[in-house]
Amino acid sequence: MAITEAKKMTTLQVKRFKPSENPTNTFLTDEKGVWAWMTTVDHKKIGIMYLVAVAFFFALAGFLAIALRTELWTPAKTFIEADTYNQLFTLHGAMMVFFVLVPSIPAALGNFILPMQLGAKDVAFPRLNLASLYIYVAGAIFTFAALASGGFDTGWTFYTPYSSDGNGAGVIWVTLGVFILGFSSILTGTNFITTIHKLRAPGITWDRLPLNIWALYATSIIQVLATPVLAITILLLSFENIMDIGIFDPALGGDPVLFQHFFWFYSHPAVYIMIVPGFGIISEVISTFSKKTVFGYWAIALSSLAIAFIGFLVWGHHMFTSGQSAVATTVFSFLTFLVGIPTGIKIFNWIATLYRGSIDMKTPMLYVFIFLFLFSIGGFTGIMLGALSVDIHLHDTYYVVAHFHYVMMGGTLIALLAGLHYWWPKMTGKMYNEKLAQISAVLIFIGFNMTFLPQFIMGAQGMPRRYYNYIDQFTPFHQTSTIGSYILGVAFLIILYYLVKSLFSGEKAPSNPWNSRGLEWQSTSPPDFHNFDHTPVVINGPYDYHKPMEEFQLGLAVSHEGHDAEHAPAEVDTTEEKA
Amino acid sequence: MANHSASHPAHVQHHFVDSDQQFDSAKLGMWVFLVNEILFFGGLFCAYIIFRAWYPELFTQAALQLDKVWGGVNTIVLIGSSLTVAMAIRSAQRNEIKGLRINLMITILLACVFLVIKYFEYEHKLHLGIAPGFFWNPAPEVTATLDHPQANIFFSIYYMMTGIHGLHVLVGIGLMIWLYIRAGKGHFSAEYYTPVEITGLYWHLVDLIWIFLFPLLYLIE
Amino acid sequence: MSAQEHHGHHIASVKMLWSVGIGLTILTVLTVVVSSLGLPSPLDILSALAIALAKAFLVATFFMALKWEHRFNAVLLIGAVVFFLLMVGVTLLDTMYRIEVVPSF
Numbered sequence: 001m002a003i004t005e006a007k008k009m010t011t012l013q014v015k016r017f018k019p020s021e022n023p024t025n026t027f028l029t030d031e032k033g034v035w036a037w038m039t040t041v042d043h044k045k046i047g048i049m050y051l052v053a054v055a056f057f058f059a060l061a062g063f064l065a066i067a068l069r070t071e072l073w074t075p076a077k078t079f080i081e082a083d084t085y086n087q088l089f090t091l092h093g094a095m096m097v098f099f100v101l102v103p104s105i106p107a108a109l110g111n112f113i114l115p116m117q118l119g120a121k122d123v124a125f126p127r128l129n130l131a132s133l134y135i136y137v138a139g140a141i142f143t144f145a146a147l148a149s150g151g152f153d154t155g156w157t158f159y160t161p162y163s164s165d166g167n168g169a170g171v172i173w174v175t176l177g178v179f180i181l182g183f184s185s186i187l188t189g190t191n192f193i194t195t196i197h198k199l200r201a202p203g204i205t206w207d208r209l210p211l212n213i214w215a216l217y218a219t220s221i222i223q224v225l226a227t228p229v230l231a232i233t234i235l236l237l238s239f240e241n242i243m244d245i246g247i248f249d250p251a252l253g254g255d256p257v258l259f260q261h262f263f264w265f266y267s268h269p270a271v272y273i274m275i276v277p278g279f280g281i282i283s284e285v286i287s288t289f290s291k292k293t294v295f296g297y298w299a300i301a302l303s304s305l306a307i308a309f310i311g312f313l314v315w316g317h318h319m320f321t322s323g324q325s326a327v328a329t330t331v332f333s334f335l336t337f338l339v340g341i342p343t344g345i346k347i348f349n350w351i352a353t354l355y356r357g358s359i360d361m362k363t364p365m366l367y368v369f370i371f372l373f374l375f376s377i378g379g380f381t382g383i384m385l386g387a388l389s390v391d392i393h394l395h396d397t398y399y400v401v402a403h404f405h406y407v408m409m410g411g412t413l414i415a416l417l418a419g420l421h422y423w424w425p426k427m428t429g430k431m432y433n434e435k436l437a438q439i440s441a442v443l444i445f446i447g448f449n450m451t452f453l454p455q456f457i458m459g460a461q462g463m464p465r466r467y468y469n470y471i472d473q474f475t476p477f478h479q480t481s482t483i484g485s486y487i488l489g490v491a492f493l494i495i496l497y498y499l500v501k502s503l504f505s506g507e508k509a510p511s512n513p514w515n516s517r518g519l520e521w522q523s524t525s526p527p528d529f530h531n532f533d534h535t536p537v538v539i540n541g542p543y544d545y546h547k548p549m550e551e552f553q554l555g556l557a558v559s560h561e562g563h564d565a566e567h568a569p570a571e572v573d574t575t576e577e578k579a
Numbered sequence: 580m581a582n583h584s585a586s587h588p589a590h591v592q593h594h595f596v597d598s599d600q601q602f603d604s605a606k607l608g609m610w611v612f613l614v615n616e617i618l619f620f621g622g623l624f625c626a627y628i629i630f631r632a633w634y635p636e637l638f639t640q641a642a643l644q645l646d647k648v649w650g651g652v653n654t655i656v657l658i659g660s661s662l663t664v665a666m667a668i669r670s671a672q673r674n675e676i677k678g679l680r681i682n683l684m685i686t687i688l689l690a691c692v693f694l695v696i697k698y699f700e701y702e703h704k705l706h707l708g709i710a711p712g713f714f715w716n717p718a719p720e721v722t723a724t725l726d727h728p729q730a731n732i733f734f735s736i737y738y739m740m741t742g743i744h745g746l747h748v749l750v751g752i753g754l755m756i757w758l759y760i761r762a763g764k765g766h767f768s769a770e771y772y773t774p775v776e777i778t779g780l781y782w783h784l785v786d787l788i789w790i791f792l793f794p795l796l797y798l799i800e
Numbered sequence: 801m802s803a804q805e806h807h808g809h810h811i812a813s814v815k816m817l818w819s820v821g822i823g824l825t826i827l828t829v830l831t832v833v834v835s836s837l838g839l840p841s842p843l844d845i846l847s848a849l850a851i852a853l854a855k856a857f858l859v860a861t862f863f864m865a866l867k868w869e870h871r872f873n874a875v876l877l878i879g880a881v882v883f884f885l886l887m888v889g890v891t892l893l894d895t896m897y898r899i900e901v902v903p904s905f
Binding site: 242 | 592593594595600603604607608611612614615616618619620621622623625626629630711712713714728729731732735736738739743
């Protein structure tokens, strides 16, 4: 970036820092007590608090999903009223999207891992990071206020005129909640972009960035570019509700389809906010458990950016039946196919990474295989839905529901589980029960497919989404689906059980249980308050498994020197290493 | 970190290596935030463009209700405030704290002038019943020249755009009062003036937005 | 600190700042005058936008000091504008080519 400045070939004095296996002073022991946690600016604690919040909302929204599936056991009413049903699926969607999927990987795991992978002490703006957590909580309070003031049943997309024709105070509250929540997302994105640009440890050049960082970087760009559009859209919608400004309301001369454009200009890229960080986790885990350099580093890194870019141009494929012009529809359909290219590049590179690796089927890797299987199905059905003529048939059916659950749950959530199991020892310093973890992973795989595969079939046969009643011929599909959702519920309870149990009686985790070459593993488990008790120096790529571990444990011999990666030498001569 | 070096100046936060890294990060962060702002207003500009493409005649008629002389004066006022903010940063860089405070004060005053003019413009329109949403109740002398079924939409967009922009001006005034007080306490110097610099960037963006709002709303006829 | 040398610490000269300020004022007057000429339809909006763009360029380059800044900050500004244009352009593909423009009430 410094164009005129010649690269200063300063020679750094480095020495090896072997992480202690018995750390006495970690971020968990450093500041104790509820107040210290609530006011902390430490990215690790904030990440963990995000994780707890996300888990809470996931449990809540998951519980709603099980209630919905139970209601669908019979073709007519099973145990809840139709209006309640409408509110429940709206709440399930809104919570899962805005409170779980969007913040899950970046704000929870990313917050914890990103500065560690960069060898930084914290994100660039720690106080904004804490603020983003509280903004998230404020958004949640608004959503609960919406429930208290009568609820909302517009579907999570808040389409006008459902959401604008005096549908009650609930819609105003929840949309304002989403508006507020957006700022939390924006702050996280801003923080990450700045941190990645400015706070890399010496030696971490752009071609030595872990792929997880590339994925989070692409995600942050989307967050920053798309979220403000959601904010203005919701502001306009709120004014539409409060004082009839008429921009979206057809009764006042406005255009409801314009709302859909604005909404999907955010919400389609938001799909990539959800899935792209998942790709980052998959790249990390696949390399660690194959003990092999990632195949096609640049292909994977740049395809994240390509997805981020193309993702902005395809939003109209949600609107094929909305009355949008034929010209736009055709263009959107064509562009949608393009997303398949970078995604396919990723899948092929991951498979190639596995090839002839020494694969270790630990729980995170198990989830990676589940991801590859489920996400590929999700991706392929997405291509089918992007095909214009097919979509006219499948639009708003269970086929769409199954598709986005395969992508969002089979993709993002499975990747989140992979990441959670991968970094759990680092985050907590404890090992979980591997056997139970594998059992629940298999249960999730079975339960998931039982829940959503029948929905593809039903959808293709014409079962519309969001319906309370259905005709008898769909009963077996719905019932299979419902049983599957119960299996999923049980599997998640097992996960909760052994993770919580590991906190209290889990085996103590070594600093690097998976023998990863990643920088975040070259610290103690759990890490020091400042992540490392030295300034790390990186001289290898993050996946150079052919090089010895000690080359990955270097740090500045003298503290505080040239933290700026731009000025760091391309190579540090390791021979001058002095212990 | 145990050996937190003594050479760390007081204004540098613990996770930065030096003052320059902190300054660069703050500025990059601000630029990323400005990207947000551009796309935030972008939504409104998009709505403007689409409705204008649908109803060109409405926009030319409705613009007649806006006084381009006062709009122009306000543009010059904002440009002046941008200039003084740039001068304030220059003063800070040269360690001239007095100059910094004077320039900030002039900027605050100019921003207030902008809002006062805006207030009178709003008041005049509300008086004629040109109000947003269901307050829309134009007086006969308005409907004489402005006869369009979607006229309310133009003014909805007008109020949203100028209203949100005005809100940004208000926030800017708040920030500059904060800077003025901190400068008085001697917080800033040639070594550390990051808040002045990034508030300046914000203020220039507010100016930039207005540079486009003015011709699009006032000068289309 | 070698303030003049380092990116982002460029100290602008008073002369330059005032010239930009005066230039912006002149352009503002110019755009009002041009709008009063009553140019035919596409020309009036094009001239207004051209002048606005020139003003925006001056503000961004000199007041916001992008000229002396890390190049990436300029990339961010341009990127934001590009994405805004994409949003408008692609939405217009729909709104301009609807078979029936918004039904009037």
